[in-house]
Each structure stands twice: as C-alpha cells, then as structure tokens.
Amino acid sequence: MSLRHAVLGLIVELDGASGYDLMKLFEISLANVWTATQSQVYGELAKLTADGLIEVAAEGPRGRKEYRATDAGREELRRWLVEEQPRPARRDGVLLKVFFLGQLEPGRARAYLRDSAALMGERRDGLAALQEEVTWGDDNLSLYGRLTLEYGRRFFEMRKEWAEWAEAELARHAAPPEDADHA
Amino acid sequence: MSLRHAVLGLIVELDGASGYDLMKLFEISLANVWTATQSQVYGELAKLTADGLIEVAAEGPRGRKEYRATDAGREELRRWLVEEQPRPARRDGVLLKVFFLGQLEPGRARAYLRDSAALMGERRDGLAALQEEVTWGDDNLSLYGRLTLEYGRRFFEMRKEWAEWAEAELARHAAPPEDADHA
DNA sequence: TCACGCATGTAACGCGTTACATGATTGA
DNA sequence: TCAATCATGTAACGCGTTACATGCGTGA
Numbered sequence A, B: 001m002s003l004r005h006a007v008l009g010l011i012v013e014l015d016g017a018s019g020y021d022l023m024k025l026f027e028i029s030l031a032n033v034w035t036a037t038q039s040q041v042y043g044e045l046a047k048l049t050a051d052g053l054i055e056v057a058a059e060g061p062r063g064r065k066e067y068r069a070t071d072a073g074r075e076e077l078r079r080w081l082v083e084e085q086p087r088p089a090r091r092d093g094v095l096l097k098v099f100f101l102g103q104l105e106p107g108r109a110r111a112y113l114r115d116s117a118a119l120m121g122e123r124r125d126g127l128a129a130l131q132e133e134v135t136w137g138d139d140n141l142s143l144y145g146r147l148t149l150e151y152g153r154r155f156f157e158m159r160k161e162w163a164e165w166a167e168a169e170l171a172r173h174a175a176p177p178e179d180a181d182h183a
Numbered sequence C: 001t002c003a004c005g006c007a008t009g010t011a012a013c014g015c016g017t018t019a020c021a022t023g024a025t026t027g028a
Numbered sequence D: 001t002c003a004a005t006c007a008t009g010t011a012a013c014g015c016g017t018t019a020c021a022t023g024c025g026t027g028a
Helices: A003-014 A019-027 A038-050 A071-082 A093-099 A106-133 A140-174 B003-014 B019-027 B038-050 B071-082 B093-099 B106-133 B140-174
Strands: A054-059 A065-069 B054-059 B065-069
Touching: A003 A019, A003 A038, A003 A065, A003 A071, A003 B093, A019 A038, A038 A054, A038 A065, A065 A071, A093 A106, A093 B003, A093 B140, A106 A140, A140 B093, A140 B140, B003 B019, B003 B038, B003 B065, B003 B071, B019 B038, B038 B054, B038 B065, B065 B071, B093 B106, B106 B140
Parallel strands: none
Antiparallel strands: A054 A065, B054 B065
C-alpha cells in the first residue's frame, strides 16, 4: 500500500493540493520513484477522504478540489515512515531476459547486452544533465528529491557497468581460452 | 506480461517440468529476478496450455503433470527475447520513503538511512556468500544465473554506498558548515 | 502408520493499466 | 471564438497476494 502514502505524503509536504497538482508531481518529481496513473490518483484521493486522512479544504474554479491532510493523516504518514518496512519486490524485466538469453545465438545474446549497456548509459546521462539543470531550493522536496535523483544516476551507472561486464563474460565463454598462454 | 515468459522460459530450458518443479525454481533460481506465487504459476500453466504454447507431455504419480513447450511456445519465447523491450517500471518503496523523510526529525531520518545501509550490506554479503557456495555447471541456467546473481550483488553494493552518501549529505545540511574554514 | 513432502487447484480482494467520458476557464 | 489547459471522474480487464481446500505417495 504505497500509492496511498505517496499521495498522502505529497499533500502533507505541499500543505494542500488538487488531484491535478498531484498528477504533475507524479510525472515530474516522483517519476523515478513511484509512478501512478490519473485514475489511480483520483481513486486514492476518494479513499483517503473516506478514511478521514485528508479532507477537501477548498473548492476552486472548474470543480477543482484542494485537499489538505487531517491530523490523522499526518499521523499515518509518520507511522508509515517509522514503523512499516518495505520488502523489496524483486522483479526485473531486463534480468528476466538475461536469464533466458541462452535461447538465442551467442552473438545475439551479446548484442542484447551491448544495447542494454548503451541504453543505461543514455539514461544515466539524462539524469546527470537534470542534476546540472535544476536549481535546487532549500525546501524538503528539493533536498530529498536531490538524494533520489542521485540514486537514479548511480542505478543506471551500475547497470551499465554490469551489462558491459556480463557481455565480456559471455565473450569469454563463447571464445574458449585457446590463446591464453601460447600466443 | 512477464510471468508468462518466465514460466515458458523455464519449461523450454528444462525441456519439461511440472508446476511443482517450477515453484522450486521460482523460489531459488529466480528469487532475485522474478517472483511468483503458487496460484500464479498454476494459473499461468493453464493459460499457456489453452493458448497452445505448452502441452501436458506426461502424467506422473499424485496427479503430477509434466509440461513441455510446443513449437509455437519456443517461437513465442524467442519473439519475446528479440522483439519486446521492457520499459522499466520505476517503483521503489525505499526511495519513496526517502522522498518524505523530511517529515521526520533530522536524527530519525539519518538513522533510517544508516539502518538501510546496514541492511543492504547484509544482503550483499548474503549474495556474495551464495556465489562462493554454489558450484556452477556448464549449462545455460548456470551461466546466466551467475550473471544475474552478480547483478544482485552489485545492486545491493550500490544501494549501500548510496545510503551512506545520502546520510552524509543530511549530516552536512543538519550541521551547517560552521567549522569549514576556522577550525 | 503416520508425518512429511509432493502435487494441484479455486476464490476473494486489491492494485495497476487503458480507455472512455465530460465539462469549465482562459488567453491568444 | 476556439484551442489549449485545467479538472474530475467511471468502467473493464488483468495481474498479484492471501487464504482456503484437497488428496496421493513414500520412507522412517
């Protein structure tokens, strides 16, 4: 149940927001941390309201509803942060493919890893560019957003290096070490 | 739709397996790559059979059904490996918490990161020990399983180092740089 | 004989994705 | 005026989790 706390957390930090505001934040700030669709966000807002963790603080033009956290909501966010420990759900589409790469010809398998390394390099560069671009404020979301962005950069860097290493491993196996000591 | 291909892939690689066999493989070999529950596995076997990608090749004692891949199934696995590219679903419970760590007292936030670093170190050591223990064969599953295991080790190592870095960053912000040039 | 392990299945519920559906405001 | 943007919602479907339910075979 993490979407719930993502939505609640944003409302607490911003001290009030609409579903539309939240969507933009999910697309930008939380893009590398937790994704959510529009229907999920509005659905969760309804549930959080029903459970008394947030409330409609004001209504604006075009049916806009500005939600704010209740005391119970702030308490629940804190409880989640302190008490609940997430078990990492290990599920990775790229790794799954690697696991079955033996079904392809060796050349194709290595090409897959090479492409993967290149893609990870691009992603890393994208985040690195973002880090340069953004001017960070002194607020919480800036400070902690900076930490998660750096995590993303390190993540892609790690994957790139791993893919390069894996490709070399395959090469080592494909070409038996005939030249190891006589060349 | 990756569970489908995980199940199909295992059946192809093993050249025949029962749901029970697959469960053990999900618990051991695929634990760090793709998780699945028992009901998922049996459900997927039924679907794959209905779609003609696998078939019951033999029935054993205790109602055991040995599935084997059909030609269509082997073709589908190949297609998935070559054509389909997974978009990485970025969703990470630990990062989500970090994003909202500003809601805690600075001391507690840093403690969270320290604990996280310690946990990641343990996980890394666990995988490293596994790497030492296991005697690897020459089959595909051994070769590619070794690659994914190394990925897991690097992943935890990266997270450990990141958590330590993040904790230091918070320390830097909590204690303003009063001693920077006069000490 | 009896416990453990092998072996398969179903049902209920919640989360996530995609698509559909509608309408108000504002600024060029 | 009209297009873009703001803004909210619903419905259908599939995947994932938990719990329930059942029964056979084998070895100590």
